[in-house]
Structures are given as C-alpha cells and as structure tokens.
Amino acid sequence: MKNPSILYVTSFPPRECGIATFSLDLTTAMDKEFNPEIKSRIMAINDNGTSYYNYPRKVSFQLYESKMENYINLAHEINRTKEIKLVNIQHEYGLFGGDWGDYILPFLELIKKPVVVTLHTVLEEPDERLKKITQEIANKARGIVVMTKTMANFLEEIYEVKKNKIFIIPHGIQNIAYPSKSKSKKNLGLEGKLVLSSFGMINRDKGYEYAIAALPDVIKKNPNALYLILGATHPNIRKQEGEIYRNKLKKLVEKLGLQEYVKFYDKYMTLQEKIDYLKATDIYISPTLNPLQTSSGTVSDALSCACPVVATPNFYNKDVLDDGRGRFVRFRNSKDITKALIELLSDKKMRKEMQKNAYFYSRHMTWQNVAISYFKVFNQFAKIVPKDQGKLPSISLSHIRTMTDSFGMIQFAQHTRPDIHSGYCLDDNARILLACAMRYKNTRRSDILKMLEKYLNFVTFSQKENGKFWNFVSYKQTFIDDVESEDTFGRTIWVLGYLISQKHIPKHLKIETKKIFTKAKRWITDLNSFRAISFAVIGLALIEKSEPNKQVRNMITILSDKLVAGYRKQQAIEDGNVWRWFEDCLTYSNFKLSEAMFRASEATDNDEYLEIAKESINFLSKVSFENNDFFSPIGQDGWYFRGGKRAYFDQQPEDTSSAVEALTAAYIVTGEERYKKQARNAFLWFLGKNHLGQMVYDEATGGCFDGLGKFSLNFNQGAESTISYLLARLAIEDYF
Structure with a gap:
C-alpha cells in the first residue's frame, strides 16, 4: 500500500x-x-x-x-x-x-x-x-x-x-543563522557600503519610484549608500506591457544622477541569491502602493535576515513591523522615506537593535515551525499521524565548535555568538566531553578525537590536589569559585565512568581518565545531594558493567541506598501512594534520579532498586506527559512542590535531555517498549512538539535555544542547552 x-x-x-x-x-x-x-x-x-x-x-x-x-x-x-x-x-x-x-x-x-x-x-x-x-x-x-x-x-x-x-499560520521563512552583515557584504563585493535593498517580482504596485526619489538627500549624508532592486519583472506584467515600468525606473535613476547608487538585478532570484543579498542588507525598503496587502513573502524574508524595514503601512506590514522592527512611511511619499533612511543610517546602535528585533521576532516563522503548524491543521481533518512524527535531524557539532576556543567550551552565548567574558565551567566541559566520546564511538573521526582530548584536558585542569573539582573558570583561565558543587562532582564522575567503560577510547586518554577518577573516588560516597548521587551512580554503574569491581559495586550500593531512604521517607508521609518521589519537590534534572535507580538495579541485581526505578519514573512521566504523549517538563519558574501546583513555564533543554536519557535507559534495562516510545516523544519537544509549537533546536547553527517561556523562546544558544540537545540526540541514536 x-x-x-x-x-x-x-x-x-x-x-x-x-x-x-x-x-x-x-x-x-x-x-x-x-x-x-x-x-x-x-x-x-x-x-x-x-x-x-x-x-x-x-x-x-x-x-x-x-x-x-x-x-x-x-x-x-x-x-x-x-x-x-x-x-x-x-x-x-x-x-x-x-x-x-x-x-x-x-x-x-x-x-x-x-x-x-x-x-x-x-x-x-x-x-x-x-x-x-x-x-x-x-x-x-x-x-x-x-x-x-x-x-x-x-x-x-x-x-x-x-x-x-x-x-x-505565519508566512514561512528560511532558517538562517544570525548573519554577519560585514561578512555577507564581503562575499558579494560590497565592503564599505550601506546596503539598501528591495526584492520581488517587479510591478507598479511595488512603488520603487518613491524609494529612488528619496535617495538624493540620503546620498548627500551617506555617500557610501547603495540601493539594490532585486528581481525580474512579474511574468504576467511582462506579457502585458513588457519592461515599461522597469525602464521608467531606470530613466528616473538617470534623471537624478544616481547610476552609481542604484543597481538593478533583472533576474528570477534563486533562494540562495535572495538570502545572500538580504544578509548583506542594512535596511530593507518596502514602499508598496497597495494598502490592502495582507501577506508579503518579501518582508518576511527580510525579517529573517535581520533587516530593519522601512515600509508603507499596508495590513501585513502593520502586523509584523511593530515593536522596533521597522519604520512606517506614508504611501507615495518620498520625503518620509528620506527621513526614515537618514535617521536609521545615522544611528548604528538603533539599527543594530532593530536588526535583532527583526531576526528574533521571525523565529516562529521558520519553515520547520510552519510545517509543524500545517501538519497539526491537516491532521485534524485527515488523521494522518505518522508512526514517527518528526524526523531526527542529523547530528551536528557546528555550534559546539563555535562555542569552543583553544581552552574549552565557553559558558554563555549572546544569541549565537560565544560570550567570552562569561568564562567556562566544568559542568559544561565535562558533559561535552561525554557527548564527544559518544559521537566518537560511532564515527572514529580524528577531529572529534581532538575535541575529546581538549575537554579531557579541561577536566584535568579543574581537578584540585585533594581530588575534588573547581567548577567556574574565568575567561583569563583562573578559578573564580571557592564553593564546592556536589552536582559538578557528580556529573564529572558520570562522565569519567562513561569514558572508562568504553573500549573505543584510546589508551592514553583512558589512562588519564582513570588517573582523574582514582584521585576523586575517595569523596564519592560522601555525596548527599540526590542529583549529585544520581549522576555519580550512573557513571559508576557503567564502570561496573564493563569492568566488575567490588569497590565500585559497594559505592553504587551506598549511594543508591541514600536514594532509597529518601524515597521511603516520602512514602511514609500521608498520600505517599500518590507522591512517588525521592523529595518533596520536583526541580531540575528530575529524571536522572530514576535513571540512577535503573542503572543501579542493573549493576547490582537489586530488585528493590528496579521497583523504585519503575515507580518513580512512572510517577514523573505521569506528571510530565500530557495524555501520555505530549512532553512538558517541570518549569523552572516555580517547580512543583508536594501538595502544590506544578510550574509549566521556563522549560529547560537540560530537563528534556534528562528525560530522554532516563527513558532510553529504562528501555535498555527493562526492554519495555513504552519507555522507548516516551523517550521519542520527549525528544520531539526539541523539534516543535511543545506548547509553543516551535523548534527549540536550531538546525541553522546546530545549537539549541536556552529555554521555552510562556509566550516565546529564549533566543540565546548557550553551552548547557546545546550540550543537552546533543546528549538527548545521541542517547536515542541507536534505538530509533
């Protein structure tokens, strides 16, 4: 069929x-x-x-x-x-x-x-x-x-x-990484120019004559300005009257002596050509004469390429150009266009702010998001749900490389660009070490091995003489925290455990990993934070599975029993049959606690651990999945306290990643297909199956947005979010 x-x-x-x-x-x-x-x-x-x-x-x-x-x-x-x-x-x-x-x-x-x-x-x-x-x-x-x-x-x-x-459903746009205007201009041979542009199939409704007539006074103040009119004449117009309108525009350019400042590109623009010119555009001009226009692909595309827009106020422009994304000018009014262009060209700071406003407003309009929205509408009437809704994107390390310098991975990003002044942290560099080790397992690529070595060197650098770890490192590569973080310690043990357990890790790297682990292991059983304990148990269980060791097994038992004690304490409280969890609050990385119990049960053959693992992950899944399908992690804006109401907003990629990893582990340990299905559904949160219906993973950069608010995304793409997506994607690579 x-x-x-x-x-x-x-x-x-x-x-x-x-x-x-x-x-x-x-x-x-x-x-x-x-x-x-x-x-x-x-x-x-x-x-x-x-x-x-x-x-x-x-x-x-x-x-x-x-x-x-x-x-x-x-x-x-x-x-x-x-x-x-x-x-x-x-x-x-x-x-x-x-x-x-x-x-x-x-x-x-x-x-x-x-x-x-x-x-x-x-x-x-x-x-x-x-x-x-x-x-x-x-x-x-x-x-x-x-x-x-x-x-x-x-x-x-x-x-x-x-x-x-x-x-x-908005007009779609291409998903383009935030452009560098200077680099884009250089690629087109437009260095040093203030680029103005309009594009689309030329017809009289475009109103380009008013933009051209506005230029003489603009040129006087900005002699490096250049206006590009991009696109062929509309084929229906060409049939009816040939190139009468274009020739009229050219004559106006000659009359005003603007031949050096106005260029026509008379061709049907390919998608890439259109994007290249818009990425180089400082201000997009839309002087359309039709006040009734209710959609515009050209204005949408300009926003997608971070272009402030000077436009007449037709219905579509009024819908999309508010809130500092554009300047409105009256219809058929060259003086208004002149004034708007001079104002924007003379204020670089304002122009930069408008570029950001345009770009980030348009993120909900990417074709991936539009396709998801269309599918939801179609599915209401045709019931055509595919078995695996949403394809898995190919694995990309491009944003990881962007965020990494010669020393390590930088913590935060300003949009997509690393903020070097935010420095580095071991939490991030340890987890990206894990991701690179997982990716190297399937590829054996030398470039990934070099990344792996760099991040392992960061772990070595961060270890104290007593075996514990510094977490935060300044951009000057000096330690800046004196408060020891159990979470950081636990995460590092998790990562070290994975490297020790894997046969594909080169010998010299495994020796260094074991050296770090040996120096740190005397502190492992002192952990009391349930999340730190869980991270450590996962790493220890991986070691025990690959290299059975009585000492490691004993550490797993000591730590797991602490989790069991917390779980039983909560069960002893009234309504314990309802609240099947280790603490009185669901906060962050919740699924990792259940994953630790699954891993511990496998490493020790302890039925109680397995029972608690199942009970707790089933409870957490009931809280986190709507209709057993739609994943909604606990919001960081309020969390979920026992007896209270759960928070839904400020959802974090790290929490979704924890769910994907834990549910995949549950499937591996038990073989139960329901966990595999839930892992897949949780992962789709990154691909638009969330309350905003928007992609959280950015295929244009290989990065991941920093969070999901009530009404919009956090458009920064920092280290933790990008690593979280990558770990989730790698976790399900071999099972879907």
Whole structure:
C-alpha cells in the first residue's frame, strides 16, 4: 500500500510566481519533517493551455486555469486516488480561472477529500461577487489558513466565517543563522557600503519610484549608500506591457544622477541569491502602493535576515513591523522615506537593535515551525499521524565548535555568538566531553578525537590536589569559585565512568581518565545531594558493567541506598501512594534520579532498586506527559512542590535531555517498549512538539535555544542547552 499523501493545488516552479515559491518552500519543509510516511504531491496550475513547464516529479497533476472541464476531470481523478488523504489549495485571486477565480468552486463541490484552503489575500472591502465567492470557498473547506490576525479578523467579521474554522499560520521563512552583515557584504563585493535593498517580482504596485526619489538627500549624508532592486519583472506584467515600468525606473535613476547608487538585478532570484543579498542588507525598503496587502513573502524574508524595514503601512506590514522592527512611511511619499533612511543610517546602535528585533521576532516563522503548524491543521481533518512524527535531524557539532576556543567550551552565548567574558565551567566541559566520546564511538573521526582530548584536558585542569573539582573558570583561565558543587562532582564522575567503560577510547586518554577518577573516588560516597548521587551512580554503574569491581559495586550500593531512604521517607508521609518521589519537590534534572535507580538495579541485581526505578519514573512521566504523549517538563519558574501546583513555564533543554536519557535507559534495562516510545516523544519537544509549537533546536547553527517561556523562546544558544540537545540526540541514536 502506498504511503498517504497531501495534494497541494498551487502554482509551482519553474513557473515564476510568489505562490509557486511559497509552495515549494512549504512542501520542501513538509517533506523534510514527514516524508516518506506522508508525501507531498502537487497539482500545478498553468496560466493557460499553451504554457508548459518542466516540472519536478512531485507534480502529479496539471491544471489549466482557464479550462473548466479540466477542474472537473481532475476532481474525479483525485477522488479515485486513495493515497491522497487531504487537499490543500493555495488560493490567490487571479490564480484560478473565471470571475474572481470562481472556477475553483465546482472543483470544491466535487472533491470528496478533506480540503484546507490557504488564503494569501483577504480584502477588507470586497465587492459582493468577490465576497460571495470567498464565502463559498470557506463553506466548502474544512479549514481556512491565513497568515495574520488581521486576515483572520476580516474573515470572521466581514465574510462571516466561523472562528473555529480559521487557523493562523505565519508566512514561512528560511532558517538562517544570525548573519554577519560585514561578512555577507564581503562575499558579494560590497565592503564599505550601506546596503539598501528591495526584492520581488517587479510591478507598479511595488512603488520603487518613491524609494529612488528619496535617495538624493540620503546620498548627500551617506555617500557610501547603495540601493539594490532585486528581481525580474512579474511574468504576467511582462506579457502585458513588457519592461515599461522597469525602464521608467531606470530613466528616473538617470534623471537624478544616481547610476552609481542604484543597481538593478533583472533576474528570477534563486533562494540562495535572495538570502545572500538580504544578509548583506542594512535596511530593507518596502514602499508598496497597495494598502490592502495582507501577506508579503518579501518582508518576511527580510525579517529573517535581520533587516530593519522601512515600509508603507499596508495590513501585513502593520502586523509584523511593530515593536522596533521597522519604520512606517506614508504611501507615495518620498520625503518620509528620506527621513526614515537618514535617521536609521545615522544611528548604528538603533539599527543594530532593530536588526535583532527583526531576526528574533521571525523565529516562529521558520519553515520547520510552519510545517509543524500545517501538519497539526491537516491532521485534524485527515488523521494522518505518522508512526514517527518528526524526523531526527542529523547530528551536528557546528555550534559546539563555535562555542569552543583553544581552552574549552565557553559558558554563555549572546544569541549565537560565544560570550567570552562569561568564562567556562566544568559542568559544561565535562558533559561535552561525554557527548564527544559518544559521537566518537560511532564515527572514529580524528577531529572529534581532538575535541575529546581538549575537554579531557579541561577536566584535568579543574581537578584540585585533594581530588575534588573547581567548577567556574574565568575567561583569563583562573578559578573564580571557592564553593564546592556536589552536582559538578557528580556529573564529572558520570562522565569519567562513561569514558572508562568504553573500549573505543584510546589508551592514553583512558589512562588519564582513570588517573582523574582514582584521585576523586575517595569523596564519592560522601555525596548527599540526590542529583549529585544520581549522576555519580550512573557513571559508576557503567564502570561496573564493563569492568566488575567490588569497590565500585559497594559505592553504587551506598549511594543508591541514600536514594532509597529518601524515597521511603516520602512514602511514609500521608498520600505517599500518590507522591512517588525521592523529595518533596520536583526541580531540575528530575529524571536522572530514576535513571540512577535503573542503572543501579542493573549493576547490582537489586530488585528493590528496579521497583523504585519503575515507580518513580512512572510517577514523573505521569506528571510530565500530557495524555501520555505530549512532553512538558517541570518549569523552572516555580517547580512543583508536594501538595502544590506544578510550574509549566521556563522549560529547560537540560530537563528534556534528562528525560530522554532516563527513558532510553529504562528501555535498555527493562526492554519495555513504552519507555522507548516516551523517550521519542520527549525528544520531539526539541523539534516543535511543545506548547509553543516551535523548534527549540536550531538546525541553522546546530545549537539549541536556552529555554521555552510562556509566550516565546529564549533566543540565546548557550553551552548547557546545546550540550543537552546533543546528549538527548545521541542517547536515542541507536534505538530509533
């Protein structure tokens, strides 16, 4: 039986059209997330019966916009195609044949599959015929997707579409690492320029003449300014009038003597070309003349590349350019554009702040997040849940390398760039040592071995003469803490235990690891913090499993019995059958306590440890999984005290990683498939299966955002978060 598929009715490349580009990006993102279990298929709309395009294989059908019988025949064919589970129509007025595109109506009447329509334009003041057509489309569709709240309000208030039928999903953008404007300019030969740009398929509604007319006074104050007008003339405009508008713009440039300051790139821009120029852009200009425009891929893309935007206040721009992301100018007003450009070009600090505002606002709009949102809508009507929702991203160490210098891994990041003044800590460098050792096991790559050696050297550097460890190291490579952290000690024992247990670790590194461990082991059984105990037990259990040792086994028992005592103490309190935990509060790294009991039970064959491991992880899973599926770690903004209410927000990657690692360990020890399934579901938190529906892992950098708040992500990508994601990803590598 063929895998289920979604059919997208849309224009599609190589046809030159904004909807075509949108649909290519959307289906590419959907396929990346869900193919092969759910495939994307295309019904490509051709502009007339004589247009032929060399379409890719995913185009299964071709619809000629002006042939009514073609709509009817294709509707019947779709109904006969069993693997098509849902139809998504990308709708724009003028894309379909007939009066205001009403040829789509008999098609919708005949289709028996669920239909979701994406409206790219919703007019505030439609004439009666257009309003009626839009209402009929909405009535026949199961769901309507729009890109902004304004569009949703219009549908509800003007077109009388039921609110529960409307879904807001933003226009997608490419997931791009925060750009360096200077490097991007250098790559394009634009060093030293203040780059202004506009892009898109040229037509009179763009209003570029007003931007050009604004430049003379801008150039006087900023002689290094350069305005790039990027993109070919819209093919429909080219058919109707050729290059009249472009030539008019060129004549205006000559008249104003701006030939050195305005450059035209007359071509259909590839995705990479578009990104390259936007990354080099200091200010993006959108002087559109259409106040009714309700979506804009060009403005969305500009935001994604950290471009402040000077724009006219159409509906879409008003939705996305508030809060310091842009400057509004009046329609057809060159003086306003001049004033805005001079203000922004003269204030580098303000421009930098607006760049950040634009970039971080747009993170929820990445195509990965948009694909997840579309899938949720589709799944409401077609029930096409794949077995493994969300593909596992390939393993990347790129952000680890970014955060690492010649000494070690730097603690914090300002967005994606390491903050060297935050210094280093052993907590991070020990855990990245663990991650590199795990990755080296499967790759045997020499570059990863060098990283492993560097982080092991950091551990050696951090060990005190008495065998304990310093945690914090300044950027000057001097120790700055004098308070010993049991958590740091426990985590280090965990990591050392893994290295000692692995046969693939080179001999000279294993000798150094054992030397550190031998020096530290006299302090192990003194641990009292339950998390520190748990970290240490996990490492000791790995040693015992690979090299059985009575002394190590005794240490496991001593430490595990402390956990048992805490667990039994909580059980002795009234309602102990409800609160099956080791303490009276769930805080951070909670799952590690249960993992320690699983590891201890395996190392010592102790049934009591296994019983407590199962009881505690089942209790914690019940608290952390909604409907036994949706993972929501304990929020750090309040935690969860016995008898109180659990906190949901300020969720941390470290807690999700602990859950993935512990549930994977539970599966390894018990062989019970439910733990494997839960580990997978917990990992999907990183990939958008969370209350924001947003990716926490950043595929563009290989880093991980620092947390999940109630309404937004923490957009810094520090060491702990990135390591946490990597450890979770490595934990499930061999089991999924």
